[in-house]
Amino acid sequence: MQKYIDINSIADIHKFYKYDKPQHPLITIIDLTKANPDRPKEEVYYRTPLYSVMCKRFEGSMKYGKSHYDFEEGTLMFTAPHQVISSSPDIRVLEGWGLFFHPDLLHASELGRKIHEYNFFHYDVNEALHISDTEKSTLLDCLQKIENEYSQNFDRHTQGLILDNLQLMLNYCTRFYGRQFLTRAKVNHDIVQKFERLLSDYFATDTLIETGLPDVKHFASQLRLSPDYLSDLLSKYTGKTTLEHIHLQLIDKAKSLLLGSQRSISEIAYDLGFGHPSHFTKIFKSKTGMSPRDFRSMN
Numbered sequence: 001m002q003k004y005i006d007i008n009s010i011a012d013i014h015k016f017y018k019y020d021k022p023q024h025p026l027i028t029i030i031d032l033t034k035a036n037p038d039r040p041k042e043e044v045y046y047r048t049p050l051y052s053v054m055c056k057r058f059e060g061s062m063k064y065g066k067s068h069y070d071f072e073e074g075t076l077m078f079t080a081p082h083q084v085i086s087s088s089p090d091i092r093v094l095e096g097w098g099l100f101f102h103p104d105l106l107h108a109s110e111l112g113r114k115i116h117e118y119n120f121f122h123y124d125v126n127e128a129l130h131i132s133d134t135e136k137s138t139l140l141d142c143l144q145k146i147e148n149e150y151s152q153n154f155d156r157h158t159q160g161l162i163l164d165n166l167q168l169m170l171n172y173c174t175r176f177y178g179r180q181f182l183t184r185a186k187v188n189h190d191i192v193q194k195f196e197r198l199l200s201d202y203f204a205t206d207t208l209i210e211t212g213l214p215d216v217k218h219f220a221s222q223l224r225l226s227p228d229y230l231s232d233l234l235s236k237y238t239g240k241t242t243l244e245h246i247h248l249q250l251i252d253k254a255k256s257l258l259l260g261s262q263r264s265i266s267e268i269a270y271d272l273g274f275g276h277p278s279h280f281t282k283i284f285k286s287k288t289g290m291s292p293r294d295f296r297s298m299n
Contacts, residue, residue: 004084007048013100024150026105027162029143032056032096049081049102051121053173055136056096075128076139076173080121099143101166111167118170119228120177127229135176142169181236191223192237195230195245198222203249208273213250216242251287254280258296265292 007013010022017035022028032054054077079085081103106112115121120129131139145165149158181188202214219242220227231241240248250272257268269280284292 003042003044005044005046007046007050010050010100010102013048013050024162025102027099027101027146027150027166029147030098030100032098043086045084045086047082047084048079048100050100051081051103051115052079053077053099053169054079054096055098055131055139075130076176077125077128078118078121078123078173097140097143099146099169106163109163111163111170114167118174119232120173122226122228124226124229127226129173129177129180131176135172138172139169142166142172177232178236181233188233188237191225191230191233194223195219195234195242199245199249203253208271212273212275214246216246219246247283247287251284254284254292255295258292259299268292 007016010025010028013028013030014020014022017030017032017037019030019035056075056077103112103115106115120127142165146162146169149162149165152158198219199214205211216227216231220230223230225233227242231243234245235241238245254268254272257263257271258265261268263271265281266277269277272280274280281291284290284295288295290298
């Protein structure tokens with residue numbers, strides 16, 4: 001039976017790592033080489049409502065969802081609230097830090113409105129960001145400014161400066177991921193090709209009426225990637241997200257059926273896996289600028 005440990009607050013994070021009391025209730029930075037957590041001898045799963053950014057080099061392995069990852073190389077890993085993490089009991093941190101912040105920190109801020117745009121919080125652990133020493137120094141500079149702000153007496157500027165430096169750090173991470181996508185061009189090109197084959201094969205069948213339209217998760221699972229990582233990778237290399245690729249393939253097949261048969265619009269919609277013809281019409285019009293009926297009548 002799986003055992004879960006809930007870490008519900010910044011204060012709980014400090015207790016877990018046997019750190020002094022936190023200096024801010026909603027954000028903290030932990031030096032993982034100075035932490036001394038009590039790890040159970042058996043494998044346990046940790047849950048927390050916090051965001052985390054962790055730069056680690058381990059001896060041992062960590063499990064994130066259903067995937068194992070070896071942390072002997074220094075990497076940056078991101079987790080969103082309520083994601084489940086597990087680590088081996090004998091894991092040993094060689095170097096690293098952890099930044100933890102509660103969603104409440106972001107309320108009514110620009111970062112709060114944009115946090116969903118940082119897709120890497122939803123990547124799988126095997127899609128972690130590998131950073132150079134220069135990049136690591138850049139992030140450490142942001143961390144130092146955040147820590148300086150919450151460690152001194154609060155004034156009316158403190159909250160804004162913490163958020164500004166946190167957002168700056170996340171923006172750098174976005175840049176670094178962009179670099180990583182480009183430096184892994186061969187691997188990523190192979191993934192794009194595999195995705196395109198999977199997509200073509202899916203729409204080449206005559207079983208859409210039974211299987212329905214594919215979603216992003218379907219192809220991500222086939223490629224052993226997280227949905228957000230796959231969409232970001234495709235956006236970087238093709239300029240279109242996974243969903244946009246699915247819709248383009250769908251429109252191509254719809255056009256073929258509209259021009260190559262006398263079936264009604266409703267029948268074609270059902271053949272393509274739509275439960276409601278109106279949904280098919282809406283997507284078709286958004287992609288082509290005309291309704292399926294108008295498209296058929298003009299050709």
